[in-house]
Amino acid sequence: MSGIKLPRAVSDLVTSFEKLPGVGPKSAQRLVFYLLHNPDHELQSFAENLLKLKKNTVLCEVCHNVSETNPCPVCADEGRDETMLCVVEQPLDVLAIERSGAFKGRYHVLHGVIAPLNNIGPDQLYLHDLVKRLDEVEEVVLATNPTMEGEATALYITEYLEQQGKTGNGGVTVSRIGHGLPIGADIEYADGMTLSRALEGRRKL
Ligand SMILES: [Zn+2]
Secondary structure, eight states, X not given: OOOOOOOXXXXXXXXXXXXXXXXXXXXXXXXXXXXXXXXXXXXXXXXXXXXXXXXXXXXXXTTOOEESSSSOHHHHOTTSOXXXXXXXSSHHHHHHHHHHTOOOSEEEEOSSOOBGGGTBOGGGSSOGGGGGGOSSOSEEEEOOOSSHHHHHHHHHHHHHHHHTTOBSTTSBEEEEOOTTXXXXXXXXXXXXXXXXXXXXXXXXX
């Protein structure tokens, strides 16, 4: 056995990459050795982009979308329809729905779904301040993904809003996006036409 080890700088970066979703030890090593062959200035800009990621973004205090400003442009835009509130899993879902042009209301970003197997319950999501945003709202559109977790989360939110006395007479209508979206689909990857149809075909819960 020789005592040769990877230089610390290499193994540290491998460890960092291994923490990324979907990256195993082998891919992490491959990425690090790939980077090692990059010119200095490219590594420099890679490192700067990493540092800027958190420094130059905020979560909007109102809807929790990732933004450069707080409140985000959608929350700050007085021309948006205040009576419609669309609940999504991730910031990329907002982007996809905005691209479709089919929704003119406001958003609420959960940053995840209820997934008991991964120990993610309602308290780990940006969910409970949703009820404070309903004064002007007439319809809450649940646009979580049509996956098992997405459906369970939509159901939970429906029941939660009921328990909080926000639905029913004089309260909000809760609807579920779905029509036209294949089961198991990801909203962030859906094309604009499919999303428009899914929003138009939402059904009351
Ligand atoms: Zn916002």
